[in-house]
Amino acid sequence: MGRPPRLLFFKKGVVDLELTPANQLIESLAAELGELLHPNTVEDAKLVQKGLMLYRQGMVTQLHIGDDSVTATVQDVTPAKVRLDLNFLSVSECSCPTDDLCRHQLAVFFSAYARSGVGSVGDWVTEWREPIREQKAVAGWGMQAAKDLIKANGVLMPEYSRWVHSFEVSFDTLLASKKYTSPYVIPELFAIYERRIHASAPVKQEWRLLYELVGIVVSFRKLAVLSEQLGHNEDVVKRAYLHLFQNMMDDAEELVGKIGVQTTPFAFDEFIEKLKDDAFELLTAANGVEYERIYLYRLLWVHFFKKKPWREEELEKIRLRGKELQDWENPVPLAVARIHLNILQQNDELALKIMAQITDDLFTAYMVFWIDYLSQLKAWKRVGPLIELFLQKVKGYLEHLGGYHSCAAFTRNALRAVTPYCVENDRVDLFERALLVMLPYSFADYEYLLFERGQYDRWGELQALVGFDYYDLPKDRVKVIEKERPEVLLAMLHQTAQREIDQKNRASYRMAVRHLKKLRTIYKKLKRVDDWQYFMETLLERTRRLRAFHEECKRSKLIET
Template sequence: MLQRELTREQAIQVGEQILIAVEGHIIERGYTYFSDGVVFNTRVEQGQYLTSDVQGSEVYHVRLDMETVQNSTCTCPYSRICKHIAATFFQMYSVFENPRTFLTRSQQPRRATFSPHLLIPTYKYSHTAPAQQDTASISSALTSNSSVKEWWAFFESWTRNLFAAMESYRASSELLSSYQNVLSVAASWPKDRAQLFVIHANLFHLMKLTQYVKTYRQSYWFLDLVQTAERLLDQLEGTLYFADIPALLTHHQDAIVDTLQLTKELKENEATSLYWIFAYQMLWWMLLKNPQWMQEEIHVLDQLINNENSSAAEKEKGLLLRAHFHVMEKEDEAALQIWKKMSRLNLSFYLSYMKSFARNGEWQRFLDWTASLTSLIGQAETQQYRLVIAIWQEAMQRVGRSAECGAKLKQFLPSSYHEYAAYLYEERQFQQWIDLQMSFQVPMADISLVQVKEIEETEPTLLFPFYLREVNRLIAERNRTAYKEAIKLMKKVRTIYNRANQDARWERYVEQLSAKHNRLRAFQEELRRGNFNL
């Protein structure tokens, strides 16, 4: 049916937008959903929208905007283009083309592209109860008028057997299930009150996770539990981002004051885990920006730092938190000087600030941070690097420096290898391009033959070191197949030397190569078969 309502050109056009707008790991997960056959009820509406139902942890409803993919929506908690939208795209694409081919293409290095969607937190809080939970069975204990203190007493009661369940079953699943189910308590409350409840439920479960690790795992964070903590923080950020903060501060002052007190108490946690620190910073940054409250907290932190009885660990924790308030007061250099001395802080620690600068249009401030964090950006994991570079390119454009972007990508090596290589090639800076391939020891199999061919036709002598390094690499494999490949490549290189009128240089190279490997009998045989015997 889709084949009659859509065209191959539409599928290809949507695919091009998907490659620009959607992160690679989301495309891969969307392909998995499509392959698992969980996309159904797919249909075209108004000639522009492709709608479907996708079975995830529940059935989610997708509306894919085929004209502007970034306007697509899904009922899942993910606030950007999600795996369910990607799965719906693959359902459409598979009618006209091989979806596996598209997946392979999406996995190739792609230039980072800016979109305002990148600045939106990944998760949004939906003011509805989980369908699988009997809401009435747990909501009777609290009402929308209950205090924060009563909320936390309820959380303690609700999770009294949580650690036992986490020990017996999969810890992350049990904790997340507890968190998601308890949200149904506030499903019928006024939206702003429910948002505050969600913030506290999130903080409580984050603290429970930290306590669990300390009690049962001797502070050893399994990858599964790390991902759970990160997911809770993503949802906390999303709840705060989408919340009506002025309404919360105006109509729920008592609860906000209680939230302030709980946030202050987060300092009592050990600094072995950064997760509570992320939550602490997030709450101050997005919710608790009252100048008087900030000054009171700064005074407490300064006392901790300057107290001669404070341990080294306590002072470091105090400095780490104090630096956050430097940023809030726009004393960025003071904050960065403190944080950069702490080797355990990687790029992810700084991302929430940098995204906030971009949201607020503080483009020069963002650029100042990238200049200060160059080495961390250059060493970052792919997803984080692509996010920062996409925003960086937009910031450079906003301040009138977009022409500098290509050359400045060099400072972000090794993460920027693919983009910097593309820039050098496009600018026909072939010598630098070759030097980059050589320094990164890129094998010929990973180099575009089209690019190599153009350089051969333009400046063939530039390729000599690259080709000869490949010959040496093949010989070093010490097997007959590799020797044959080396000889095949040598024949090609001989032709290029000949065209460059450097036959004498080539003969010296072959003579030296033969002498160097005179004990490799199989290689010497292949040299003779290739008419390279001297």
């Protein structure tokens, strides 16, 4: 099916515009630039302003819009030739010295945007600047005092449906009343929303805590749904307001702890049961912020919804909802919930069976929660099989995750989770297997383990595996190994010296000679002088055309003159 015609709205009526492939790409580029450039960043604001000025002064000439690119010349101090790639903005080119996105490329974009008829340049700029105006408006709203909010809402007496209605109305009024809301003003709007609901909280401490927990569950769901409705992708959410979800997770964890240690009124039961039903929507109401939604759901079921009949009813609800899943819906949240409840019910065999059947690599991240949970219970017999399955799956997850820093952070968290079991049960072998399977991200921990255990041969192999040169090694480690097992350093010194020789310049030859002298010292210490002489004769023969290298060897007395 083709894309339907786009309707352009003008003051005097409506115009049909059939978007060509190039126009569609220009429209996508407009959206991409709107996300890439931030009006609150001084550099980005200046860049847009300069590009707009060049465009409005008519400095863009020889404009040509092709199927997947736009070319033009921009008459600046020095004429700049520009090619905009409509598929991949990052490979666009400009003849000016700037390496990144420049004012000439923006000027050409504005010119192409206007000529294609996709939209008005003025409207694009106005929409792009929307966050600044919204923030000013938000600042004004934020000045309303808490006492005014209380007057507006009134303090809500304990009634679950009334609480939820109040949260939803306040949220929709402040955050969901516009067709478009910039992601960068959502934190400020959300802060006003939170002040409003706190102002209406019950006075009694025990009810206030429950009120705040209900508010978190409702707010979490509403924000996740709004994010999806506004079309904010994962990167945008992460940059602009992911911290709001994380703050709510932290607050919920604190609240369930406080509620758990206080004496609760009998009337709480009805509220908790209704909250349980609302918590189910965390799994299915939206597709974004999946990890955060599932974390909050599991937290509530561990600490708050503890009745066995409730858990059995929830399993049945999950089973029925799973049958209704559409092809476009993500099955992982329901699968995680099903596993979670079976673990809470101590049905570990079924839980592990379900885990083993899931092929989605991203699922592996959820296993760390259960390893932590069972370790805190000191249920060591239950933790072991879970860690074994985790280690079978974690390599695929790390490959899927990508990005060194993300993988390293996850590895640290995973190793922290498996450590209590390995220590308690004297399973150094299992811990070492975890380190091996998560290389190279576990390198620092594995290197430390091997060195402390005196396994210097394996320590040297690990250094070579991750590609370290001799001069990358920690000097304190090298001193110990030179004394205890100097032969461990031989292979690395050979490799490092050869890499320097391969650079074929005078400075690298000098470095190579330094490593060769160290090699000679170790060979003599090991009483393998014949091996050293044979190696050196072979090396000199192989490099006989590298006169500068031979000169450095003579200067350092590696070669007899």
